[in-house]
Structures are given as structure tokens and as C-alpha cells.
Amino acid sequence: MEIRIENLTKAYGDFKAIDNMNLTIADGDLVGLLGPSGCGKSTTLFMLAGLNKPTAGRIFFGEHEVTDIAPEDRGIGLVFQNYALYPHMTVEDNIMFPLINRKVPKNEARDRAYEMAKMVQLEGLMKRKPKALSGGQQQRVAIARALVKKPEVLLLDEPLSNLDAKLRVETREEIRRIQQEVKITTIFVTHDQEEAMSISDKIAVMEKGVLQQYEVPQKMYLNPGNLFVATFLGTPQINVFDAEVHDGKIYCAGNMLRSGCMVPDGSYKGGIRPESFNVTLLPSAPDAIRAEASHVRMTGRELQIRFNLGANEFRLLVHSDMQIGVGTPFYLTTREKQILLFGQDGKTVGKF
Ligand SMILES: Nc1ncnc2c1ncn2[C@@H]1O[C@H](COP(=O)(O)OP(=O)(O)OP(=O)(O)O)[C@@H](O)[C@H]1O
Ligand SMILES: [Mg+2]
The missing domain is CATH 3.40.50.300 (P-loop containing nucleotide triphosphate hydrolases)
Incomplete structure (x- = not known):
């Protein structure tokens, strides 16, 4: 019926x-x-x-x-x-x-x-x-x-x-x-x-x-x-950060996360899920971002790692066999089509 x-x-x-x-x-x-x-x-x-x-x-x-x-x-x-x-x-x-x-x-x-x-x-x-x-x-x-x-x-x-x-x-x-x-x-x-x-x-x-x-x-x-739906679905919760867009590039605290984004320049809320990062111990690409783990939590299947970009705190998940402890530097890129941008009204603007 x-x-x-x-x-x-x-x-x-x-x-x-x-x-x-x-x-x-x-x-x-x-x-x-x-x-x-x-x-x-x-x-x-x-x-x-x-x-x-x-x-x-x-x-x-x-x-x-x-x-x-x-x-x-x-x-x-x-x-x-x-x-x-x-x-x-x-x-x-x-x-x-x-x-x-x-x-x-x-x-x-x-x-x-x-x-x-x-x-x-x-x-x-x-x-x-x-x-x-x-x-x-x-x-x-x-x-x-x-x-x-x-x-x-x-x-x-x-x-x-x-x-x-x-x-x-x-x-x-x-x-x-x-x-x-x-x-x-x-x-x-x-x-x-x-x-x-x-x-x-x-x-x-x-x-x-x-x-x-x-x-x-x-x-x-x-x-x-x-943004509400994005944060309501998923654990750990999607990372929400202050994003700036200039010339089609998405930045967080000066770190370039993605290029080729066809949205007007300006300030947005960014969203990226904890499983959407690629993490390596050595730089994997010229534009890989260097970060340091502030907390590491072992959940069995995966490690939950916290790190900061400026004032923005992120959580990411990697396979539990990765050798990362508190203070370990690592390099990250973001997976293709995994960064969401939200306008000031909270509506999704696009995915990059
Ligand atoms: N008889 C009533 N008079 C005034 N407000 C009411 C009345 N019944 C429900 N509400 C209000 O309506 C809103 C929705 O209530 P509802 O019971 O549908 O929520 P819910 O989503 O089922 O929440 P929960 O997950 O806690 O069960 C609440 O803010 C509640 O306080
Ligand atoms: Mg109810």
C-alpha cells in the first residue's frame, strides 16, 4: 500500500x-x-x-x-x-x-x-x-x-x-x-x-x-x-571545517585540499568523512599535507587519528596495521569527490 x-x-x-x-x-x-x-x-x-x-x-x-x-x-x-x-x-x-x-x-x-x-x-x-x-x-x-x-x-x-x-x-x-x-x-x-x-x-x-x-x-x-544530514549520518561524525575557495581551489587553514572546483570564491563550510583520507608516512604527492597525530585510538579494525589544520580538528580512520602514534608526522591527501562544500545557509553546494 x-x-x-x-x-x-x-x-x-x-x-x-x-x-x-x-x-x-x-x-x-x-x-x-x-x-x-x-x-x-x-x-x-x-x-x-x-x-x-x-x-x-x-x-x-x-x-x-x-x-x-x-x-x-x-x-x-x-x-x-x-x-x-x-x-x-x-x-x-x-x-x-x-x-x-x-x-x-x-x-x-x-x-x-x-x-x-x-x-x-x-x-x-x-x-x-x-x-x-x-x-x-x-x-x-x-x-x-x-x-x-x-x-x-x-x-x-x-x-x-x-x-x-x-x-x-x-x-x-x-x-x-x-x-x-x-x-x-x-x-x-x-x-x-x-x-x-x-x-x-x-x-x-x-x-x-x-x-x-x-x-x-x-x-x-x-x-x-x-550540513544537518551530513553530520547526522555516520560515526565518527563527518569532519566539518572552515573552507576557503580561491580560483577553484579549496583551502583549510592555508592547506590546499583540492583544485578544479567550479564554485565562486569565498568562505564555505567544508565536510569530509573520516574514511575519506589517504594517509602515508612519507610524502606521496607534491601537494600532500603534512600533519601530526594529536590522539590515536585503536578500535580493532582501524585506528582513529585526530589532527589539526589551524583551528580545525579532524578525525580520520586508517587500517589498524599503520604505525602511527601520538606525535607521529604523516602525509595526507583526500580521496576524489569526497569533500562537500556547504553554503552559509547549510545547503550542499557541491562535492569535489
Ligand atoms: N501534546 C503536545 N503538546 C505540546 N507539544 C507537544 C505535544 N506532543 C509533542 N509535542 C512536542 O512536539 C515535538 C515533537 O515530538 P515527538 O514526540 O514527535 O518527537 P520525537 O521525534 O518522537 O522524539 P523522541 O525521539 O524523543 O521520541 C516535541 O518538541 C514535543 O515536545
Ligand atoms: Mg518519539
Whole structure:
């Protein structure tokens, strides 16, 4: 089911929690709705669910406008952060509950509950109560319960935030598998950029109630539309520095980083990701920049090195077998097409 959001706004008095949002989600896609705390992710999801009434704008599921349709008539499955299972009921009864509630005959409801349980790999646990399950298992019960009505849209609000790191990764892969198996259009709210990038067909990044960019993960990472999106995606964070452009050359604190850039002379914000440097211990090219490591951190696969160009601090990543310690001089160049320039308004001007 395609979801279309048109000019959606939610205001609380003068404050706009969502400001004129436009978004179309293709049938069968999983979209990660991503942004910092308070940016309006839950508000958006609640409006899609019908639990929160828009101040302005319209929502379509397929060709049908649902803006004023009651939540129970929208054909959605909802999963929240705190699984909200009924503690006194068994797993089986929890999953069957939405069907019993809809007066589906008990035998049929049970059959469908077992079908769902099989899909989320819970068959062996049907007679247990929620408190006898792990967090990840409880979350899968919540997903089975949301899917048992065969909704056409699945809405998940930070469904993994109660799980530990390892279980989070496992459960998100599980959610992706189930979503692709059922081919259900899904919106997955998270403030974890890595989580969003790893399971989404497309990501919608929001800040302060405004949709910043809507793109497939790799394209968004490589071609962020503005400084906010650039800094929100990626760990360690993209390096942001004061850039000067003269005659098509990009400088940072007098060091020439790149030539042949067709942008007007002037001051910009530059952005370069920690993985976008070439580092050698001897000068590799006439224009290689000499730098010195101020901090070195070993993370296993790679070394994280900090260095300065003037007042600008950078972090870079190199393979962990490189012999660089604090104070070691090294030479760097930047990889082709890896320097972003942002205008004074924060919008991306180009990539060089
Ligand atoms: N009933 C309300 N009255 C006034 N302001 C509200 C109300 N509900 C939400 N807000 C505000 O709207 C903004 C968006 O809230 P929302 O819950 O959508 O954020 P979120 O992106 O889900 O954040 P989080 O990641 O912390 O869950 C916040 O600034 C919040 O304080
Ligand atoms: Mg929220």
C-alpha cells in the first residue's frame, strides 16, 4: 500500500511539531524515519495511525484519503517501544487478542496466531507468559500481534530501544526479514542512524518538524543535501571545517585540499568523512599535507587519528596495521569527490 503525506502540519499553539511535510512511500518499502529527540517522528507516526489529528494536510493510503478515518479502520499494525503485551495472557492469547476482539471465531484466530508465530519464530513459546520471554522475544510477540490482522501498513515507533546492543541488531534483521516476507509497507521510527541505514529502503531525516531529505541510505550518506544530514549520518561524525575557495581551489587553514572546483570564491563550510583520507608516512604527492597525530585510538579494525589544520580538528580512520602514534608526522591527501562544500545557509553546494 502506497502512503502519501501531503502538506502535513501539526501545531501545538504557535509551535509546529510538524511543518508542511510531503512524503510518498512506495508500496512494500521500509522507510526509516530518523532524527534527533523531539524532531517530530512520533507525531508523524501518530498522525499516520490516526491517534493524533493533523492541524492541516492530508494522508492517503493508496488512493484512499484516511486523514479523518478512525485508527481501527485504517488497516494498520502498530508496535511501540514498550511492547505493551498483556502480562496475564500467554503468548498465544496475546497474538490472538486483536482477532478475538474482532469476533473472529476462536479456532480460526488460533490458527492465524500460530501462522504468525511461525513467521516470527515463536512457535515453541506459545504457552508462556511475556515475563518468561527475553526482550527480543517479547518484541517479536508484539510484531506478530500487530501483523495478525493482516494490516496493509506497519508502523513501528522505536521498537528496539529497550533491547541490548546485540539483540537490537538481531531483532532489526528479523524485522527486515519479516517485512520483506509479508511485503508490508513499513515505517520504522528510530534516532539511531546506523539502524536506519542498515534496514531501510529509504530514509527520511527530520529536524525540528521539517523533513530534511528523503533518499536511499547510500545516496544520502554520500550526497547529503545539507550540513544537518551530513553530520547526522555516520560515526565518527563527518569532519566539518572552515573552507576557503580561491580560483577553484579549496583551502583549510592555508592547506590546499583540492583544485578544479567550479564554485565562486569565498568562505564555505567544508565536510569530509573520516574514511575519506589517504594517509602515508612519507610524502606521496607534491601537494600532500603534512600533519601530526594529536590522539590515536585503536578500535580493532582501524585506528582513529585526530589532527589539526589551524583551528580545525579532524578525525580520520586508517587500517589498524599503520604505525602511527601520538606525535607521529604523516602525509595526507583526500580521496576524489569526497569533500562537500556547504553554503552559509547549510545547503550542499557541491562535492569535489
Ligand atoms: N501534546 C503536545 N503538546 C505540546 N507539544 C507537544 C505535544 N506532543 C509533542 N509535542 C512536542 O512536539 C515535538 C515533537 O515530538 P515527538 O514526540 O514527535 O518527537 P520525537 O521525534 O518522537 O522524539 P523522541 O525521539 O524523543 O521520541 C516535541 O518538541 C514535543 O515536545
Ligand atoms: Mg518519539
